[in-house]
Amino acid sequence: MPKAKTTFVCQNCGTQSAKWLGKCSGCNEWNTLVEEVVYKESKSGLRRSFSEQVAKRPIPITEVKAEANDRLPIPDNELSRVLGGGIVPGSVMLIGGDPGIGKSTLLLQLGLNFKGVKTLYVSGEESANQIRMRAERIGNLHDDLLLLTDTSLERVMERIDETEPSLVIIDSIQTLQSPEIDSVPGSVAQIRECTGELIQFAKESNTPVILIGHITKEGNIAGPKVMEHMVDVVLQFEGDRQHLYRLLRSSKNRFGSTNELGIYEMQGSGLVEVDNPSQVLLSQRDEGLSGSAIAASMEGERPMMIEVQSLVSTAAYGTPQRTTTGYDVRRLHMLLAVLEKRCGFNIGKFDVFLNMAGGIRVDDPAIDLSVICSILSSSEDYPIPGQICFAGEVGLSGEIRPVTRIEQRIREAEKLGFEEIYLSGYGLKGVDPKSFKITIRPVKRVDEVFQSLFG
Numbered sequence: 001m002p003k004a005k006t007t008f009v010c011q012n013c014g015t016q017s018a019k020w021l022g023k024c025s026g027c028n029e030w031n032t033l034v035e036e037v038v039y040k041e042s043k044s045g046l047r048r049s050f051s052e053q054v055a056k057r058p059i060p061i062t063e064v065k066a067e068a069n070d071r072l073p074i075p076d077n078e079l080s081r082v083l084g085g086g087i088v089p090g091s092v093m094l095i096g097g098d099p100g101i102g103k104s105t106l107l108l109q110l111g112l113n114f115k116g117v118k119t120l121y122v123s124g125e126e127s128a129n130q131i132r133m134r135a136e137r138i139g140n141l142h143d144d145l146l147l148l149t150d151t152s153l154e155r156v157m158e159r160i161d162e163t164e165p166s167l168v169i170i171d172s173i174q175t176l177q178s179p180e181i182d183s184v185p186g187s188v189a190q191i192r193e194c195t196g197e198l199i200q201f202a203k204e205s206n207t208p209v210i211l212i213g214h215i216t217k218e219g220n221i222a223g224p225k226v227m228e229h230m231v232d233v234v235l236q237f238e239g240d241r242q243h244l245y246r247l248l249r250s251s252k253n254r255f256g257s258t259n260e261l262g263i264y265e266m267q268g269s270g271l272v273e274v275d276n277p278s279q280v281l282l283s284q285r286d287e288g289l290s291g292s293a294i295a296a297s298m299e300g301e302r303p304m305m306i307e308v309q310s311l312v313s314t315a316a317y318g319t320p321q322r323t324t325t326g327y328d329v330r331r332l333h334m335l336l337a338v339l340e341k342r343c344g345f346n347i348g349k350f351d352v353f354l355n356m357a358g359g360i361r362v363d364d365p366a367i368d369l370s371v372i373c374s375i376l377s378s379s380e381d382y383p384i385p386g387q388i389c390f391a392g393e394v395g396l397s398g399e400i401r402p403v404t405r406i407e408q409r410i411r412e413a414e415k416l417g418f419e420e421i422y423l424s425g426y427g428l429k430g431v432d433p434k435s436f437k438i439t440i441r442p443v444k445r446v447d448e449v450f451q452s453l454f455g
Helices: 077-083 103-113 128-138 153-163 188-205 226-230 277-282 329-343 365-380 406-415 446-454
Strands: 005-010 033-039 092-097 119-123 145-149 167-171 209-213 233-238 245-253 261-267 270-273 292-299 302-314 322-325 350-356 388-391 420-424 439-443
Touching (some): 092 188, 119 153, 128 145, 145 153, 188 226, 292 365, 292 406, 302 406, 322 329, 329 350, 329 365, 329 446, 365 388
Parallel strands (some): 092 233, 119 145, 167 209, 322 350
Antiparallel strands (some): 245 261
16 A cells, blocks of 8 residues: 655645745745645545546637536625626635625525525534524525535535535535545645535536635635635625625636625625615715715726725824725825825825725725825815715826726716716816716816815
8 A cells, every 4th residue: 555645735825845844935934834645545536537528639629619608697686796697507616704704694695595596505614503593584494405514525525416406505615624635624735625626526517616715814715825726706705893884806707807896784684785885885974074085986887985084183103104994005105195295285294094984995096086185174174065076096296097987987976966076187088078967077186176175
């Protein structure tokens, strides 16, 4: 019987080494290398071969039959938007997020709403009684949702073969253990082996599989990075547990765009879809206070009106602080430098705190104009009228650069009752201001905006 080979694998990044090292050469983390078996005689024959399905010879691409796979429609508009219109048969999706953010609730709710579609929910973290209690709270029970509480990959695959479900949900991939690998659940080797087996099952049976993954303290999905390359879709479930809203983003999608965003509100009865996020985010806004500006932002193809809040105060400890919530702090440093150099505002000696209301993180560069307006509003203690909104990217020379999807931003602002919107004067080609009821204010430089707002 051949002797099993072992190697030392970093539990953080998956780098392999022939000997133990105190510091990983791949990610420079200390004490992360663990000895694992990389070859072992198969006991159960769990891994199945593609030999019967894969062509024996290379063939021209024109001879490959194009099969149109209709997406499986899902009863969740936000998830469907992020995935690109539904679940593709045979696809494998990986969803990660902070502990307690609502990953299990989201997928259990999906299974409860999937009436008429046999769904197998495999849990290695909760008992069947715990899942039943949560299911009674968030939805109506039905016989098409099957529960399995097991951590053995071999037994899970046997139950899948017996029940032949139309959708498989694994909660979570870090809890599964394959008999082929002599290591603890959650190790790099176990995650790689279990993921590979489930992907092979999905491709052979044309059954979609959804995996829930834990994340590390840095916010990355735990396990080898190759796992994210193996799956078809990688979703991130984000949000602050102190806020009601949860955001579902796609960082990889082989079947659709990665720019779409799904928004949910966490309630006692589960996750509720937010159809009109602009109206919800602006409903708690206090008008008449300085340091607040409204940005016409875009998340994928969805326009959103977001309130930007700033606070500028004297530095109490000598060294000015720059703190952001939901916004890139490096971008804030750049905008403050533009205000100093190009516009003559002395903000370097003040503390600047920036917050995106509602706990939402924004990456759209069109929010730059509202950020600097809210900062100047707080610095001068002069409130911006509540009927004004902004959409423009700020360049290093102080110019207001045009942004994409101008008409969608204008119509969203008009629908919510705004009277004026400040836009780049360079990007209004093809836009007819007379076709909108809202007043369009074209500006080309930052100082023009300040003169118009503050005189």
